Amino acid sequence: MTERLAVDVAIVGGGTGACAAAVALREAGLTVAVIEKRLCGGGASGVNFGGVRQQGRHLAELPLSRRARALWDGLDARLGEDVAFEASGHVKLARSEADMAALEAYARSADGHGLDLQLLGPNAVRAAMPWLGTAVVGASLSPTDGQANPRVVGPAFARLARRLGAEVREHAPVRHAARAGEGFVVEAEGLAVRSRLLVNAAGAFAGTVAGWFGEAAPVAPLRPNMVVTEPLPFRVPRSIGVVGGDVYVRQVRRGNVILGGGRGTGDPADDLARPAGASARGAMGRTLALIPDLAHAQVIRTWSGLDGEMPDHIPVIGPSATTPGLVHAFGFSGHGFQLGPVVGEILAELVTRGRSALPLHPFRIERFAGWRGGPHLSAGEIEH
Template identity: 55%
Template sequence: MSRMVEADVLVVGGGGAGCSAALHLAKRGARVVLLERGLVGGQASGVNHGGVRQQGRNPAELPLARRSRAIWARMADLIGTDAEFDPSGHLKLARSAAEEAELLRWNAIAEQHGLRPRMVGRNAIRAEHPWLGEQVIAGSLLEEDGSANPRLLAPALAAAARKAGATILEGHAVAEMAHDGTRFRVTANDTGFVAPVLLNCAGFWGAAVAARFGERAPIEALHPNMLVTEPLPHFCRLNIGVVGGDVYLRQISRGNVILGGGRGEGDPAVPMSRPRPDSGAAAMEKAVRLIPRLADALIIRSWTGIDGLTPDVLPVMGPSRTTPGLFHAFGFSGHGFMLGPAVGEVLSELVLDGHSDVPLDAFDIGRFAPRADAATGRGTE
């Protein structure tokens, strides 16, 4: 080991959450070092659809999503760019009576969180959006939602964090990690890093970080399959989703339609990922059923990355159950891009203030710990 670097907080993982945490901590005077194996935003935070949506989220995520939406509104002031954020509205579509009922159920919950989704019924949906196919029978529009460019967010957060005084180290894969009872000791690129606080923002690999400190978090690799078409005549500014989430799309200012659906494949040990042609074809077929004018659109590129999917499709976020000074934020299950800015801010509050007003109980890593069965005393999952 060539040298030792001391910090107040070490951050492992340079996605949106990790870079946002580094920024918010540095702005409050903390000495922060962020370690990223590849490039910031190189995995889940940079390869997703770019949805900035509260629409359709699990109710447990809505307070965090509300906090993040407020940050998106002032993103340009915070980091010098809005990352092409466009509050175009998010229209979630129903293709059956059961899906229509699900929209109504979620809308009622959303209103309890201060959101105002507008139900678009069977008569109005095609009148308002004549480019929709006959498969669509209803929709829910949340006008304050929208989209942004995922390639821009994490690098801009990292640049702002550096400007605020944080050290952002790309190309630094963590080789060793331990807690000596007082401080964390991490080795990367033959350099030692020491700090009393460690933020685990390592995406899919966050479960492996947690395991080093005796905490279980079941996770699988998620490779969202993404496509983009040639530029097309403009027909839609909205971000489009469906109940069930099996296809989603948006048209950008240049006319290209970005759409996603299905899964690619990969190996997180390398790490390597690549899109699957069969998943892309299936996603395109679903998109054409939603919007028939896409039938002749030429696909010009496809891609994927690596995210972490938890069994309940909720992230792991909050303090460790085993190790003081360790905080988790990983496993965002394909919908963490929009949340990243608020996740970082909340982590900074947990570290520096000891609390946050955003409810985190549903994200506690302890939900995966074996528990004793009351009747038999045997461990259950």
């Protein structure tokens, strides 16, 4: 039998941003249904690296990232759960003089956004991190950045949304959504939801949802390739990325080293992702060039997941260009984890006020109007 719900806002997708939006909307007094095809927080929100990073982002994202960073400090108290956030600092490493020049250029471009970026030359980087290998010639440190456990953040927002009275429906793949009178109808497996307003936060599936309303949204699947080692003596206090984004490393307090690079594989028929051995081995080799002391570490698990990637590597966030009452938030292209809490607030602002205090013009869906295809970014250009 089909369960029927009527709410103010239906949200397609159950990632961190979607569930954070449900929390904010319930706090604003609106009724909400979150409709997720698998488990909340189990998609891109839960399979990523876990970097809570501001530096290295597209400049258009920095106002969002700065506001998001302030939210992370109080997230445990807000959620009533420990999400393992710590401001460990994020170090972006240079492996050539050209890389160092790129870090210097970014620091100049980001000046004025409030980032406290500290450029480290060869002597300074060795003094600060003597465990780094000779491949490193310099770095940029963002001391207020950090890391958290991605597996727990999305589910914690979903649990809070439930406690506040949101209808959270998991294992309910959405089959179709359409206008219905003054609002919308969303048809999912075993569920039909009528709503005044609709949020498309469907990740890699969001392009299909946008297409139901006549909007081009060229979302391509992005499958990060992740590796974790056995617990090791604690050595890597910072979250680490590199210019070019082809490897990223952090160590959790239990001692496990988490690293990633390259992409996993996937079968479009089942909409899942699997780790790729070649990508994992490549990431391991690049990690050893950065941290030689990990040479004898034992890998205990690899994984991948499914994210949505836009051709210009920044998300779609904002109202529909074709359909009043429809709001989009998707296509975070491998770097949406840190933004999740603020995306929820932005969605709530757009739904309740019709606008956000943050500058969203660069993220408008209209930039893809008339899209006829073109290249997406390569795996080596994913920044962490």
